[in-house]
Amino acid sequence: MTAVRRKERFMDILQRTLDELEDLRARIKETSGFLRDAGVTDPEIGIVLGTGLNDYADKIEDTVIIPYNEIPNMYAGATDSHRGQLVYGTRHGKKVLVMAGRFHFYENNSMDTAVFPTRVMIELGIKRLIITNASGSINPEHEAGHLMLISDHISLPGFNPLIGRNLDEYGTRFPDMTYVYDRELRSKLKKKAADAGIELYEGVYIMTSGPSFETPAEIRAFAVLGADAVGMSSVPEAIVGRHAGLEIIGISALANKAAGITGNALTNDEVTEMGKLMRDDFIKVVDMAVEL
Numbered sequence: 001m002t003a004v005r006r007k008e009r010f011m012d013i014l015q016r017t018l019d020e021l022e023d024l025r026a027r028i029k030e031t032s033g034f035l036r037d038a039g040v041t042d043p044e045i046g047i048v049l050g051t052g053l054n055d056y057a058d059k060i061e062d063t064v065i066i067p068y069n070e071i072p073n074m075y076a077g078a079t080d081s082h083r084g085q086l087v088y089g090t091r092h093g094k095k096v097l098v099m100a101g102r103f104h105f106y107e108n109n110s111m112d113t114a115v116f117p118t119r120v121m122i123e124l125g126i127k128r129l130i131i132t133n134a135s136g137s138i139n140p141e142h143e144a145g146h147l148m149l150i151s152d153h154i155s156l157p158g159f160n161p162l163i164g165r166n167l168d169e170y171g172t173r174f175p176d177m178t179y180v181y182d183r184e185l186r187s188k189l190k191k192k193a194a195d196a197g198i199e200l201y202e203g204v205y206i207m208t209s210g211p212s213f214e215t216p217a218e219i220r221a222f223a224v225l226g227a228d229a230v231g232m233s234s235v236p237e238a239i240v241g242r243h244a245g246l247e248i249i250g251i252s253a254l255a256n257k258a259a260g261i262t263g264n265a266l267t268n269d270e271v272t273e274m275g276k277l278m279r280d281d282f283i284k285v286v287d288m289a290v291e292l
């Protein structure tokens with residue numbers, strides 16, 4: 001390749017990253033504009049509801065409900081155990097925007113689509129992001145059927161959602177990840193839940209790409225790495241939220257003991273069934289996180 005051709009190729013790549021950034025900006029603006037026109041005016045808190053945990057959406061009052069498939073650029077919520085709706089309304093006097101169903105990285109190998117709804121919520125002005133998920137418990141002291149506050153995370157997929165040109169209007173190129181999950185809110189939430197008789201564990205969430213569950217050997221390795229629970233989501237949203245300086249609360253519903261711990265094979269039905277059993281406590285704790 002000649003020096004001139006090499007230079008041309010380099011310029012092409014630069015131009016492509018710029019085009020991608022402008023395309024992303026345009027999509028965020030289009031979707032947030034659509035939602036504002038539909039009545040989603042000034043949300044303060046964004047909530048992402050995980051697998052089998054969509055019922056919190058019923059707590060929201062004075063709602064505007066919009067199915068994802070009516071929203072431009074939103075491809076979220078293809079899994080059966082998700083409702084696939086955006087629910088906007090009020091709760092405890094606050095304006096809340098709930099995603100009943102998320103888009104997972106494993107659905108099409110795209111971090112961009114996984115975090116797009118979070119980016120739209122940021123553009124719409126949320127200050128707090130409550131991220132929820134179902135996970136497998138790795139820590140031997142954490143029983144399935146309980147809730148765990150996420151204190152920190154480990155990201156295994158290796159694809160950071162901030163790769164590409166930086167959206168400078170939301171945050172810096174190299175955002176801090178020391179304090180992703182707000183410590184003050186975590187301790188307040190723990191106390192509030194304890195007063196209501198709900199024990200909240202606290203621990204490190206490790207994200208795999210999924211969609212296969214982990215092997216027992218992987219779970220043993222994750223325990224050595226310092227992980228307390230494993231799941232297939234949430235970390236991309238948390239990174240994008242932290243980039244934009246949001247207060248983040250992560251709530252994980254420990255649906256099962258992780259692979260190899262009990263010897264039982266894992267099924268998605270088991271995960272959704274346990275989600276139903278934890279429903280009441282989960283709804284109470286998310287509600288407390290809104291109220292804080």
Ligand code: HPA
Nearest residue numbers: 134135136230231232258
């Ligand atoms: N592994 C990964 N994701 C999960 C699990 C699990 O054991 N349970 C619920 N989501």
